[in-house]
Amino acid sequence: MISMAIKIALKELKKYWGNKKIIFSTLLLPGLVIFMVYSILGIISEKQANNAEFSTAYLVDVPDSFEEKVLQTPISVQKAAREESSDIKQRIIDQDKSILVIFDEMFTEQVLMGDEPNVEVYYNSVVSSSVLSYNQVIQLLSDYKDEYCRSFTINQDSNIHDIVKNEDRMGKNISSMLPMLIVTLVFSACMAVSAESYAGEKERKTLVKLLATPIDRKSIVLGKSLSLGILALVSGLSSFIGAIFSLPKLYAFKGKNILEIYQGGHVALIILDIFSLAILLVTIMSLISARSNTVKEATTTLSPFGGVAMLIGMTSIMQSEPAQSILCYLVPIYNNVQALYGILIFDFSGRDYIVMVCINLFYTALFGYILANMLSDEKIMYS
Amino acid sequence: MNDKVISVRNIHKEFKLTRQQKKKMGLDNDKVIAVDNISFDIYKGEILCILGTNGAGKTTTLQMLATLLKPNSGEIYYGDKNLSVNIVEIRKRIAFLTTELRLDDAFSANYLYDFFSSLYEVPKDIAVERKKKVFKMLGIDLFSEIKIGNLSTGMKQKVSIAISLVHNPDILIFDEPTNGLDILAARDIIDFLLKEKERGKTLIVSTHIFELVDKIADRVIMIDNGRIIYEGTYADAQKDGGIEKKFFDRYDKGRM
Numbered sequence: 001m002i003s004m005a006i007k008i009a010l011k012e013l014k015k016y017w018g019n020k021k022i023i024f025s026t027l028l029l030p031g032l033v034i035f036m037v038y039s040i041l042g043i044i045s046e047k048q049a050n051n052a053e054f055s056t057a058y059l060v061d062v063p064d065s066f067e068e069k070v071l072q073t074p075i076s077v078q079k080a081a082r083e084e085s086s087d088i089k090q091r092i093i094d095q096d097k098s099i100l101v102i103f104d105e106m107f108t109e110q111v112l113m114g115d116e117p118n119v120e121v122y123y124n125s126v127v128s129s130s131v132l133s134y135n136q137v138i139q140l141l142s143d144y145k146d147e148y149c150r151s152f153t154i155n156q157d158s159n160i161h162d163i164v165k166n167e168d169r170m171g172k173n174i175s176s177m178l179p180m181l182i183v184t185l186v187f188s189a190c191m192a193v194s195a196e197s198y199a200g201e202k203e204r205k206t207l208v209k210l211l212a213t214p215i216d217r218k219s220i221v222l223g224k225s226l227s228l229g230i231l232a233l234v235s236g237l238s239s240f241i242g243a244i245f246s247l248p249k250l251y252a253f254k255g256k257n258i259l260e261i262y263q264g265g266h267v268a269l270i271i272l273d274i275f276s277l278a279i280l281l282v283t284i285m286s287l288i289s290a291r292s293n294t295v296k297e298a299t300t301t302l303s304p305f306g307g308v309a310m311l312i313g314m315t316s317i318m319q320s321e322p323a324q325s326i327l328c329y330l331v332p333i334y335n336n337v338q339a340l341y342g343i344l345i346f347d348f349s350g351r352d353y354i355v356m357v358c359i360n361l362f363y364t365a366l367f368g369y370i371l372a373n374m375l376s377d378e379k380i381m382y383s
Numbered sequence: 384m385n386d387k388v389i390s391v392r393n394i395h396k397e398f399k400l401t402r403q404q405k406k407k408m409g410l411d412n413d414k415v416i417a418v419d420n421i422s423f424d425i426y427k428g429e430i431l432c433i434l435g436t437n438g439a440g441k442t443t444t445l446q447m448l449a450t451l452l453k454p455n456s457g458e459i460y461y462g463d464k465n466l467s468v469n470i471v472e473i474r475k476r477i478a479f480l481t482t483e484l485r486l487d488d489a490f491s492a493n494y495l496y497d498f499f500s501s502l503y504e505v506p507k508d509i510a511v512e513r514k515k516k517v518f519k520m521l522g523i524d525l526f527s528e529i530k531i532g533n534l535s536t537g538m539k540q541k542v543s544i545a546i547s548l549v550h551n552p553d554i555l556i557f558d559e560p561t562n563g564l565d566i567l568a569a570r571d572i573i574d575f576l577l578k579e580k581e582r583g584k585t586l587i588v589s590t591h592i593f594e595l596v597d598k599i600a601d602r603v604i605m606i607d608n609g610r611i612i613y614e615g616t617y618a619d620a621q622k623d624g625g626i627e628k629k630f631f632d633r634y635d636k637g638r639m
Contacts, residue, residue: 205485209546212449212484213502214474378452379399 021292025301033304037311053097055123055133058088060102065148069140075133092124093163099123099133111150118153125162126172126345128320167261168346174247175344179337180313182239186278187309189235193228194285195298203294217372225283225368232278233271240270262344269343269353276360277336283367290374309333316341322349329355332363387462388554388585389425389448394418394457396443396609417443419609420457425554425587430580432596432617433589434630435606441589442481444606445558448587449479461554475503478547481558482540488532492523492542495531496549503550510549517545521575537568544575555579555586561595573598593627605630607637 016022057070058080070077080088080100088100104110104117111117119141123134141154155161201207210220262270285302292298312333322342329335335356342348374380396418405413418440425431435441446452448459450470459466461473486495496518500510518524521541531539540560547555560576561569576586576599590596596603596617603620605613612633613620620626 204487206487208451208481208484209486209499210502212451212474212479213499214471215502216471 019297021297022300025297025304029301030304030307033308037308053129053132054136055097055099055127055129057133057137058084058098058100060085060100061105061107062101062103063108066103066140066144069144070137073136073140075136089122089163092122092127092130093165095124095127095130095168097127097129099130099137101137107152111152114151116151116153118156120157120159120161121155122159122161122163124164124168126164126168170261171345174243175341176317177247178240178243178344179316179340180310181243182236182274182340183277183313183333183337184306184310185239186232186236186274187281187306190228190232190278190281190285191299191302191306193231194282195289195292195302196295197224197228197282197286198290199292199295199298200289202290202292211375217375218368220375221283221286221368221372225279225286225364228282228286229275229279232282233275236274236278237271240274266343266348269348270340272357273336273339273343273353276357277333280332280360280364280367283364283371287367287371287374290371291380313337321345322347322352326352326355330359332360335359386427387424388427389587390458390460391421391423391425391444391448392458392460393420393422394444394447394454394459395420396440396447396452396454416609418447418454421606421609421611422457423604423611423614425585426602427585428580428583429601430576430586430588430599431602431604432600433587433604433606434591434593434596434626435589436591436634439606440609441591441606442558443609445479445481445556445587445589449477449556450474451479475550476552477554477556478550478552479556479558480543480547480560482560482562484543486531486539486543486546489530491528491530492518492534492545493527495542495546496527499546500549505550513549513551514545517548520578521545521571535568537564537571540564540568540572544572553584555584557586557588559590560588561590561592593630596626605633607634612637 054073054075056076056078058078059067059070060080060082062070062079067077067079082102082105085100085102088098092098092100100120100122102120102122104119107117107119121134121137121141123130125131138154144150145152198207201210211217285298288301289295289298292301315334316337319341322345323329323334323338328338329352335352339353339356342352395416397414397416400408400410400413400415405411408415421440421444433441433444443452447454450466450473453467461469461476464473466473490498493514496514497510500514505513515524518527521544523538523541523545526534526538531542534542540563544560555576557576560572564572573595576588580586580599586599588595588599600617600620602616603613603626604611613629617626620629623629
């Protein structure tokens with residue numbers, strides 16, 4: 001039995017080694033893709049860490065010894081009067097890249113007398129510089145406590161210290177998840193329909209009938225891409241609708257749904273974003289499908305890129321604001337993620353969005369043109 | 384002689400082999416010649432049968448005539464029109480049918496006929512009339528709403544024929560039209576080919592079945608190793624022992 005099994009295994013391996021495309025897509029491509037994606041993510045993280053921005057800390061009744069400690073950090077310091085607290089809090093709510101640190105009145109004296117005064121630190125969790133500065137100040141306060149054996153509490157009052165508008169918080173949470181979900185699910189939907197589009201027809205020998213007609217190859221490509229794009233769009237919308245109802249539950253925003261935060265215009269922009277992504281993906285995937293002789297070969301080649309799409313979608317988790325450079329909007333998929341992220345956190349740039357849509361349509365037309373020429377290539381179509 | 388509708392002049396077709404194919408076929412060359420500088424004419428209203436073994440070059444020749452493959456050299460003329468520069472116009476005049484060419488299993492004959500009619504921009508009223516006639520002639524009206532995937536091989540072949548006629552082509556190119564069919568379906572297809580000839584159509588049919596040649600051919604071309612080894616009228620081919628003897632004599636001579 002073992003010898004028979006070995007014979008069968010050897011035959012299967014021979015079949016496998018005989019197909020260069022399969023070897024490339026199962027052995028080389030996944031490693032290559034992982035290496036490239038993690039390298040790029042590493043570069044982005046490093047760049048973000050180097051360019052980390054701190055807020056202005058408004059200090060109320062701050063002891064001089066603590067102020068000195070804060071001055072040694074990249075946080076800029078500004079002393080403020082207790083009466084200004086409300087205005088500063090409002091600025092923090094309005095995402096003014098600030099934090100507010102309020103020491104109890106007579107803080108030093110209270111400590112010396114053995115009382116336990118409190119320090120309140122207000123920040124906005126949606127603004128990354130505010131979060132960064134908040135964490136730094138909390139660490140400094142903790143060090144300050146240990147260093148001088150002082151006894152005081154931090155944020156031990158009944159106030160809410162993360163002062164953020166509810167919709168901003170919801171937008172931030174949703175924006176970190178939704179782009180990844182949409183990109184991944186649209187990618188899967190596109191793959192499901194596109195891998196089959198040309199390779200399947202080649203396999204079933206149904207494409208020749210169409211190619212024997214006087215129809216222009218570009219019409220065939222356009223017709224197929226449109227139908228596949230619509231299918232992928234519907235699938236993407238299905239994911240979006242699912243997210244509308246599920247993400248608020250995930251983040252415990254009781255009684256809220258996304259449509260209470262985002263206007264019709266936002267939803268329309270999201271739908272166009274998904275469509276521009278779907279039509280581009282189906283065209284690229286159709287190219288790979290047309291080059292493949294079987295659906296299996298096309299699927300095997302496309303699969304590793306699913307991971308890439310997911311990782312590109314995950315970039316929104318690491319961001320505090322959408323990419324500012326227009327060059328970022330020239331990179332397909334990444335530009336969709338950035339545009340989606342911008343819409344979801346209400347930091348929408350019309351210029352970047354238009355660049356994203358136009359460049360995706362340009363790539364779609366370019367790849368569609370290549371695909372149309374491939375349909376006239378007998379080596380590819382009748383190999 | 385009738386009017387010449389197609390002139391084939393010195394067409395040559397070779398295919399590049401992959402390293403694997405080369406190894407498998409035990410060849411030193413990285414190219415294989417499928418059609419080797421052949422020339423012939425096709426006349427209006429005739430049935431020309433191209434006879435040859437598997438791999439002789441019949442299908443490649445027909446695919447070149449049907450505009451699906453381009454010759455590496457040589458020319459094909461439809462009337463006075465060069466195929467390489469009038470490809471769209473010529474596609475409107477021809478029907479190409481091969482058992483290698485299949486229809487999508489998910490659709491019915493009715494749907495596919497309408498779809499291909501619209502691709503050829505056949506006016507709707509004409510398409511309806513034509514469909515009625517051709518479906519009746521081939522007996523498709525009995526199963527026109529059944530999905531292709533649920534039909535027998537013979538039924539599928541009939542639907543393929545019907546669909547290849549949506550634009551009323553004057554030249555029909557059929558590659559092994561009775562391959563894989565049972566005797567009844569094969570008889571229907573042969574009747575259909577003869578009826579089309581009666582209607583003044585020009586037919587080019589490739590086959591390796593001598594009986595089919597006997598039943599339909601006006602002229603015969605025998606191909607072996609991409610070369611024409613015999614060309615003549617059916618009556619001439621019948622002389623001196625018949626077509627079968629003529630074919631094997633020449634085939635064996637080529638192997639010696």
